[in-house]
Amino acid sequence: MRKLIILLSLVSAAYAWAPRPNPSRTSFQSSHSQLEELFDPVQFELPEINGDVAPPRPEAAIILASSVPIIFTPETASAAVAFASTAVPSALAAYGHYVALLGMLGCTMAERLTIKPNMTPEEEDFVAGAHIGLGVFGALIAYTGYLRAMVYEKGFDFYAHEPIFWLKVALVGVYGAASFFNTTVIIKRAVAKRNGDFKPMGEKLSKRMIQICNAELVAIATIPLIATVMARGVGYSEEFPWQAEAALAAVVFLGLSFKYLKEAFVFEDV
Structure with missing residues (x-):
């Protein structure tokens, strides 16, 4: 050809x-x-x-x-022709990834600035809506991230042997697990409000939810930096045992998910 x-x-x-x-x-x-x-x-x-x-x-x-x-430069020409077929889908996946990141940042900031003791029912509804938006953007960033890692960009064979990639996955797991606390609390309070058992949020619970939001904001600021280092192959090694790192990231996510879910269910706002 x-x-x-x-x-x-x-x-x-x-x-x-x-x-x-x-x-x-x-x-x-x-x-x-x-x-x-x-x-x-x-x-x-x-x-x-x-x-x-x-x-x-x-x-x-x-x-x-x-x-x-x-x-x-026939090699360059052939590579350009081969890449052209995936250029637009890859660009859309990258754009969706960035939009999702900005959306998560906006929703987390909305929660952080709204949560306080003795919120009104309207303010609690706003926090719940922001958290729903956070979940939607979180699903979008997970899907576009999957496309970029597995289908487009450098491919999974590259990222699997990149230790910083698995560090990024672990941090995303920490972010997701921590958000389970606020998710559970918001759902519990929405159910209580529907059943006519609404009580204003106390200072202890609001402080804990604000701490979670602060941790999420730190993660949103840190994970993209790690991603830029990862994409440039820093620490790449063909001998890297990526299965062990993947298992460690899964253990971190599952363990922290259990911790924050349990804390949310037994948390007493007194």
């Missing part, structure tokens, strides 16, 4: 620089072999017929310029 592309490029270039036939000149109606002898595609000399220089075709420069990368 590569040789065919090079051959077609050379043929297109030679045809583009061929002189225009002029009906008013009988010499331009001579055999095609005469033109081939006069035109030198390597030296780029213009042919002379009956003492006149035949003008080159205007589009010749464009065709030749486009053929130079293919002729001299």
Whole structure:
């Protein structure tokens, strides 16, 4: 396929620089072999017929310029063609990832600035809505992150042998596990409100929920930095036992999830 592309490029270039036939000149109606002898595609000399220089075709420069990368760097041309098929989906996945990160930041900030002791029912509804938005953006960032790690970008074979990738996964797990505390509390209070057993939030519970929000904001600020280092292959090693690191990240997530869920269910706001 590569040789065919090079051959077609050379043929297109030679045809583009061929002189225009002029009906008013009988010499331009001579055999095609005469033109081939006069035109030198390597030296780029213009042919002379009956003492006149035949003008080159205007589009010749464009065709030749486009053929130079293919002729001299066929590997780059082939890579560009192969990458073009996934360029748009990869860009959309990256954009979705960034939008989800900004959405999570906005929802977490909304919770952090709203939570306080003795919130009104309307303020508690706002916190619940912000937390629902956090869950939606969290699902989006997980899905787009999966696409970027497994389908696009450098592929899982690269990230699996990148220790910082698994550090990022572990930190995402810490973030998700910590958010379970606020999620559980918000659900419990929404159920109590629906059943007519609504009580204003106390200072102890609001302080704990604010601590969780602060930790989430630190994670949102830290994880992208780790991702940029990870994407550049810092610490990459083919001998890296990624299965052990993946298992460790899973243990961290499951263990902290159990901890925060248990704390939310037994937490007493007194």
